[in-house]
Amino acid sequence: MTTYDVAVVGGGPAGMEAALATARAGLSVVLIDEHHELGGQYFHPRAASVRARLGEHRPEGRVLAGQVVAAGVEVLTGTTVWAAESSTLWVRSDPAGVHAVRAERVVVATGATERSLPFPGWQHPSVVSGGFAQHLASSDGVAVGARVVVAGSGPFLLPVAAAITRAGGRVVALVEAGHPYGVGAAQIRSLRHPGKLVQFARELWPLLRSGTRLVQGSVVRGVQTSGSELQSVEISALDGNSSPFRVAADTLVVGYGFRAQVDLLRLAGARCVVDEHDNDLTVDVDAYGRTSVPGWYAAGETTGIAGSLAARAEGALVAAAVVADASGRALSAPPAAVRRARREHAFAALSRSLYPGAGELARKLMDSAPDETQLCRCEGTTVGQVRAADAGSSADVSAAKTLTRAGMGPCQGRYCAPALCALRGTTPESLASRVPLRPVPVADLVASPLLSSGELTDTVQEA
Ligand SMILES: Cc1cc2nc3c(=O)[nH]c(=O)nc-3n(C[C@H](O)[C@H](O)[C@H](O)COP(=O)(O)OP(=O)(O)OC[C@H]3O[C@@H](n4cnc5c(N)ncnc54)[C@H](O)[C@@H]3O)c2cc1C
Known part of the structure; x- marks a missing residue:
């Protein structure tokens, strides 16, 4: 099996920019995205029928995707990363099913989810x-x-x-x-x-x-x-x-607002910290997206919400770090990307100061939500059931999950975590990131030759 120099997870502005710059520097790069076309949220491409009627939406996204392909990046769209262990990403796609992608370095650019x-x-x-x-x-x-x-x-x-x-x-x-x-x-x-x-x-x-x-x-x-x-x-x-x-x-x-999507980074063991304004987790990275785990990097809204221009700039900065670390040469960051990232983050911080923190909002809204309010849509758990769960301690959110099944459905708590944590008076740190990050059909796991060859390890097999 090929071991790439770099695997980039997420084909939005940050991931495309990171893949392009690392490939242009001569590294072998695979870019993985669960959507069927590159673009992510901001460059979300129009369906062909709509394109024929209305033209291209945000055409610079198509240009960037074209440059990525032309630079020799192997693009795996329609492919979901559902687990990770050191330098192996476990992915699933149609019709290939479950397989592994290996890389010396991994850049996580999985963006954000809505809160x-x-x-x-x-x-x-x-x-x-x-x-x-x-x-x-x-x-x-x-x-x-x-x-x-x-x-x-x-x-x-x-x-x-x-x-x-x-x-x-x-x-x-x-x-x-x-x-x-x-x-x-x-x-x-x-x-x-x-x-x-x-x-x-x-x-x-x-x-x-x-x-x-x-x-x-x-x-x-x-x-x-x-x-x-x-x-x-x-x-x-x-x-x-x-x-x-x-x-x-x-x-x-x-x-x-949005929540940085850090589940894959947490699974890889990258240090995350609680952002008190939003009572949410952010990954601890240096100015170039290096996480606490050697060989693992993060870029774009995975590292904080600052918009598509910041995401693109961060893609270029993380690429500079990956190239420097892979080659042993001094890091040379594109000055325009440094300036752009600084400016966009300054504006994001200013803009954030105008709005109430999501942590405080969640607490106020959950305090006044009637018991019959549905909390977890995947499992149909109500606010009242979570309040009544005898979890031993009001902050034991994991016990509340086990007793009520809140946060245990297909979205793995991505959507109900802020409300669940507000109700139990705790932070999302107490909700572990678990395999599988995304639903994987059992039939695909069973059919995978990796299972019989013993390549899927205990952690992944338990899923
Ligand atoms: C629903 C939504 C709509 C938005 N709409 C707009 C908008 O209209 N205008 C605007 O200015 N900003 C919008 N934003 C904000 C926008 O996301 C960012 O400004 C910008 O797209 C961030 O770029 P990014 O590369 O960091 O992440 P994204 O563009 O979000 O790209 C992340 C990519 O990672 C992929 N991914 C995530 N997890 C996995 C996985 N496990 N396996 C494989 N692939 C994975 C996703 O499919 C996605 O393509 C939106 C955000 C969201 C969540």
């Missing part, structure tokens, strides 16, 4: 995430609904609402848990980023023009439905100091 916080009715089909609504609007040109409420917290809500409006939907209300829209010290500091201010104005303008109601300091408490139809959304102040009110809508888009 959801449950409320009664969030599992209704007319309640969707910001990422879904954004992809539908900006990539496919389709508004997710005719009368839409966009709610949650964070800078992503505004571009989502703007994209829905441009696609022909009416955003009747934008409901933000914090108070970012106003004039304060942080907003004044944002004058240092004029390009971002222009982008902000471009996104705000269609909403102002179409009469979107801006509600700050408030959150969604529930939805009123009739069968599969959404009728209205119930909103009240985050601190509970005002009476709830309803806004008629056919669709609710709700999201509380």
Whole structure:
């Protein structure tokens, strides 16, 4: 079996940039992504039929993907990494099934997942995430609904609402848990980023023009439905100091920002630390993406949320570290990538200071969530069941998982972990990263020649 110099997991802006630069430096590189085309979340390619009608979406992503292929990178799309042990990645694809990919060095660029916080009715089909609504609007040109409420917290809500409006939907209300829209010290500091201010104005303008109601300091408490139809959304102040009110809508888009996807890095043993603002884990990396495990690196939103430009720059920086470590030569980082990463992270930090921490938000929302609220959609566990679980200690989140099955379904807690940790008053550190990271059909494991040859080790076989 080939042992590559470098395996890059994740074909978004960060992973593509890392694969391209390491391949151009003469290393043998494999780039793995579970999607069927390269691009990740930001360069998410349009389906061929939509492309024929609307043209290319964010064409620079196609250009980058073309450069990756031309540089000789072996691209494995439709391939999911579900386990890892030192220099071996266990992957699954169709029709190959389960197999191993080996590399001297691994760059993890698996991006982020959306942060959801449950409320009664969030599992209704007319309640969707910001990422879904954004992809539908900006990539496919389709508004997710005719009368839409966009709610949650964070800078992503505004571009989502703007994209829905441009696609022909009416955003009747934008409901933000914090108070970012106003004039304060942080907003004044944002004058240092004029390009971002222009982008902000471009996104705000269609909403102002179409009469979107801006509600700050408030959150969604529930939805009123009739069968599969959404009728209205119930909103009240985050601190509970005002009476709830309803806004008629056919669709609710709700999201509380993004969480770095560190499960593969944790499995590899990379040190992660708790970010207190969001009560979430971030991987401990140096300025060039080296983790605490020799030979393992991280880049892009896996290392923190700062947008696609920062992700691309970090892909170039991690590549510089990989090339230096592989060759024993001094590290030579592209100055433009250093400047870009610094600038984008400075803006991300400024932007973050405008919004309430996700940890505090999760605690407040979970404290007031009724018992019947569904917490884990994979297993159907409710908030009340988690509250009632006799876990011995309120902070023993693993025991609560075992007793209620919350977080043990196909998503492995990726979506319910923030709420589960808020309910048990703990951090996601106490939720271990487990094999398989993604569902793997048992038939594929059984059919794998690796099983009979003994190559799948005990840890992986136990999965
Ligand atoms: C749902 C969603 C929608 C978004 N939409 C936008 C948007 O419209 N505009 C915007 O500015 N920003 C958007 N963002 C933010 C955006 O993700 C980043 O700014 C940018 O794409 C980060 O680049 P990245 O390379 O770090 O990660 P990503 O672009 O997220 O790429 C990560 C890649 O890793 C792959 N991957 C993850 N785990 C595995 C695994 N185990 N095995 C194999 N492959 C794996 C994924 O399939 C993905 O392609 C969105 C984020 C999310 C989560």
